[in-house]
Amino acid sequence: MAKAKPVKKATAATGQIRLIGGQWRGRKLPVLNSEGLRPTTDRIKETLFNWLMFDIRQSHCLDLFAGSGSLGFEALSRGAAEVVLIEKDASVAKQLVQNLASLPAAPGQVIHKDALAFLQTPARAFDVVFLDPPFHQQLLPQACQLLEANGWLSEDAQIYIEREQTSPLLLPLNWRLLKDKQAGQVSYQLYQREAVQ
Template sequence: MASRKPAGRSPSNRPPRESARNRDGMGELRIIGGDWRSRKLRFPDAGGVRPTPARTRETLFNWLSFQLAGSDCLDLFAGSGALGLEALSRGAGRATLVDHTPALARALRDNLRLLKSDRGDVVCASVDTFLAHRDRGPFDIVFMDPPFRQGWLERIVPLLDEQGWLKPKGWVYIEHESDMTTPAVPTHWHLHRQKTAGQVTYCLFQIRPDDE
């Protein structure tokens, strides 16, 4: 990653988010649906990581409710793992979680072991480096919640499309600051749902042929 700021939820780049924090500096994530519903997981306060809020996750996974079963998911800027782990809890077949911060990657692996799941893969790498060398995929669903105001989406969207990271009729979830226009996407990415909550806008796109 070009910046050494945490790949996921840095308070200097995005609005504050709900996140229980213990006296030892660890954060806490609660899975809100599926097999692991109400399970609480800990992750290090590596630069102020903030999970996607529960209400936003509930809306997103309602949108994806008929797409998750058996899907192969990619969680970029995984941070606490809020999106990738939630997807696994709700029936995704597999999830690859990518984050460049070693402490967060270790916590993701520890939490997968705690959940007794062998369906998650954790990659400790910068997102742009990971996407530049495709050795897995393509994926059914890609989650992207990058640090704000660093131009990540403008760089990553073309990489996802040009290097074939998405299956035909796959899905892409994007979060960005609400005072920014939604980044340009390829013409065959069709906006399925979009919502703004406070200072964050989140969108779900489906990959479809232009003639559909």
């Protein structure tokens, strides 16, 4: 009988992310080496937060596939009123909790849960949602539909999507494209939700 392959777990912190703007600009936070974990590059992050420059302060943000927490922590550094980070890997979630605790009085919360399961719990509306799931797992279409259908988005919420270029994208009809860029094999967009008539 063939032996089952061991599941690859997150190991000790072997990398780091850097906050590039706001009150903790320049701060480096440790990141675990975990399969599928792919922090957003500084260049893409800078572009995104330039797009959100006038909207991130005092906003309520959801970092749905948090991973390294790069986007959620950047939002906190730039004055978000609240950031909720969702991460299903227990070791990665624990590292997020430690990193959050190192940012004095940061209004953040880490929830250790599968993102799609989280979106099927009782909802409350967020102003900005970051969607940067692991590549090649076809998680985006269902996440987008659940966000819209289950009441997770404020009336004019902004949704950031980062994905591999070949990934199909089926979006709710009331999401309007605001920005669209590519960097190598990565495609990233910012959408705005429009109220359904």
